[in-house]
Amino acid sequence: MEITTFEDLIDWTRQLHAHLSRSLHESAKLNNDEKASALLDYLSRHESLLEKAVREFENQAEPKAMSTRLYDYLNNQHKPIGPSADSYTHYASMSFEDIAREVFQFHDQVMDLYDSLIGKAEIPEAKSLLEDLLALEEHEAMRLASQIGRMQDL
Template structure:
């Protein structure tokens, strides 16, 4: 049984946001349409912001919570979704949003899994707060793309279910 500390799990999530930012940034070079490049730029900067928020969050969490040991660590496959996601040679806006929704779903699953596995109520509360934050991020992405007229509403709703 792996025994990860809560701070190790936070670091894993922070690295995930960092990799997502790089992923979106690297996709900008292959994007043919300006609209797609603009969305990728937004997503890259947004992931950088989330990474820094998580870093600040890690510093603000009590040492007692951060140093808590978890009997069951996260499922490693949950955050490896970047490498397993099918990247098309030419991604359109819809493909980028589908990727973003997929990655948000992976983080939601990750935080939910950690909240369910922990025995410490304070640690559980931290993961539940991160879960709520990530669910909010997914809804905001859906809302933003619909407001900008980037996607058909039906496609966004299918991706969030």
Template sequence: MTTLRARDVIDQAHAFHSHLSGYFAGLGEASANERVQLLYSYLSQHEKLLSQVLTRYRGDAPRRLMDTWLQNVPDDRSLQACALLNLEPDTAAEDVITASLTYDDCLIALYKSMQAATTQPELREMFENLQAMEEQEKHRTTLNMQSLYDW
């Protein structure tokens, strides 16, 4: 646990999404399985979109809110540990889906812990909104990946 600004937490989530986008793209390029290639391609684009959303969010949020310090929050090692799920280019589609949902759960847990780390209502609301966005994206991604998997 450490002390971070709200901006630092958003930056961690942004870096996590960016890393996953590149990770999935590389796996997709190396896969010989067409279905798994499509799945990795979808996930790469999805993560890229979420990193862009966080870039806009970071730019639009009030500076005083983004510069607020939070105590006893997880440092970036929690997301790095989550990213250690080892996938291979030809990992079974079911396992790719499971890993993707695990990544979403890591971010949801991060946003929940940020809500608990602040007493400032506006900051708590910001992290509630980010959590809700991540949960909605998880649901949407699940439906979309299931459609790809059924193909």
């Protein structure tokens, strides 16, 4: 997917959450570790909710911000962000800790991208949109950390 506008960026982020959700869901069925499988199931539902939240940003964002072009994104060395493998069963043989680590890395990459674009946003509406998306990702990452910590304690 070529990202040329904020609308593309948000749609791309939504698609990433959807892909991750499906991958986690499919892997949960195959992971033999009960604790890891439960984590995959939880994370899959969480990513599905994030996909829906990002879709709401698409539906409610200022049209001016959505149509703003992302020149910096196109001209720099930003690489596509995504799960480590194209396979929907990538997490099937991973441990609880490895799954958690990789999912947090995924979210950190998304937050880093949003953070880097905030300072480069040319219009206030675009900056505000990025700040809101970053706040959503940060809040959900903290929520994930809390839930995963509780699951580890079991």
